[in-house]
Amino acid sequence: MTKRGQGKPAGLSRERIAAAAVDLVDRQGLESFGVRRLASELGVDPMSIYNHIKGKAALLDAISEAVLAEVSATAAQWPDDWTDIALTMARGYRDMAIRHPRIFPLLATRAQTSAVAFEALERLTTAMRRAGIADQTIADAPLVLFGFLNGYLLATLSTDPGEAGDPAMGATQPAFDPALYPTMAALAPLQAGFGGEAEFERMLETVLVGIAAGATRPQVRQQ
C-alpha cells in the first residue's frame, strides 16, 4: 500500500515557509499561530516543516526576519543627511508595522541581529559621523531611536479588536473617570489622533531633536 506522495519533494523552503507564516499571522494573529496550522495552510504534514526550520522559536525568528527585510526593500533610495535617513527609516519602519500589526510584537520583543538590521544602523551611523556628531551620541542614537519606535508602535498598534473579554472580572477598562484625573481629561482632545500620522511625526521629531541636542557634547558626563 503506497502512501500519497511520500518522499516526493513538496517544494518547501525556508523562504516559502516564512512567507506563508507571515500571511497566516497577519490573518489570524499570533495567539492561534502554530506549526500545525501553518502546515495545513501549506498542505503539508506538520513535521515536514521541521526539516527546514528547527522549531517554533526559529519559525518566529524567520517571520520577524522576513518582515524586517520589507523595510529596506521598500525604501528605493537613501538620502545623505542623517536626519533624513532617520526620518526615512522611521517612516518605513512604521509603515511595515502598520502592514503587519500582529507580527510587530515579535520584532519589538526579539533582538534583531539580521544583516538588514546591521546595514540600516551602519548607514545611519556613518551619516552621523560624516556630519561631525559626537561619537557617544552616535553610538547611542540607534537604541534611542528604535527604542522609541518599538515602544511607541507597540502601544499604538496593540488595540487588537480580536477578542473582547468580560470586563467584570478582567482588568481592562477602556475609558477613565474624568473626575479622578482632571488634567488627563483636559488633555484628551489633544490625544485624539492616537496612532495617527501627525502624532507620529510630532513625536519622532521630539526624539530626533533630543538626539541632535547631543551633537556637540564633548564628553560623557560621568564615568
Next chain:
Amino acid sequence: MTKRGQGKPAGLSRERIAAAAVDLVDRQGLESFGVRRLASELGVDPMSIYNHIKGKAALLDAISEAVLAEVSATAAQWPDDWTDIALTMARGYRDMAIRHPRIFPLLATRAQTSAVAFEALERLTTAMRRAGIADQTIADAPLVLFGFLNGYLLATLSTDPGEAGDPAMGATQPAFDPALYPTMAALAPLQAGFGGEAEFERMLETVLVGIAAGATRPQVRQQ
C-alpha cells in the same frame, strides 16, 4: 467516600494568586508559565484558579498589574518639578523592569489601563501644566516617554540566557563582522555599557531634552 478537602477554602484570592504567579514567572520565565504550573505551585487544583481569575489572559493582566503597582509603591515621595518627576518615574520603572526582566515584556505589550498608571500620568501632566508647557507637548509626553522606556528596556533586558539554540539553523548570530560594518565596529567600545545605568541616564536625558524643546511650541505644525 469523602475526597480530600473538597469545598474547604484553600485561602485563595486574586492577590495571592497574582503574587505567586509573579514569583513563578520570575523564576521560570513566561514560556513555561501556565495555569497548571501555577496551581501546583499553590498546592491547588488548576481549575480552582478560575474561580478568582477568568482565564489565562486575565491572569497575565493580574501579573502585569501587580508588578506595575510596585513602581509607585517604591517611590516614597514625589518632587514638584516635572523633569524630576519624569526622572523619578523612569528610574523606578527601570528598577522594576530589572527586578522582573521576564515579566516586563508583558507590560510593554499590553495596554496599561490600571489606576496606578493613570495616577502616574496625571501627576506628570499636572506638573507640566504648572510649568507652563504647551498643551500639545504635555499631551504627547506620556507616549513619548513610556514609548521610549518600553522599547529601550525591552531591548536591553531581552538577553534571556535561558536557552541556547543551534546557531546553524536558527537566525541568531550574536556578533557581527567588523569588515562589513566599519562604523558600527568603531563605535562598539562606546556601546560597551549596554543596558547599564550610565547609558540609561544618557538616553533618558536625550528624550527629556527633546520633550523640553517643545515646551514653548505655540501651535501644532499641521492640521
Next chain:
DNA sequence: GGCCTACTACCTACACCGTAAGTATTACCT
C-alpha cells in the same frame, strides 16, 4: 544501466496545555 547513499516527507506517539461542564463540600445568614 545498476547500485548505493543522502535527503526529505511522512506517520505515530507522548506529554502537556487551556478550559467547559458538572459534582460535592463547606461557610454564612436568617
Next chain:
DNA sequence: AGGTAATACTTACGGTGTAGGTAGTAGGCC
C-alpha cells in the same frame, strides 16, 4: 437548624510542540 450561595474539585475534550522511527525519491559513482 435550615437554606442558600460560594467554592474547591473532578472529569473530559480538543488542541499544542516535537522526539523517534519509517518509507519513499533524487543524484553521484562504478
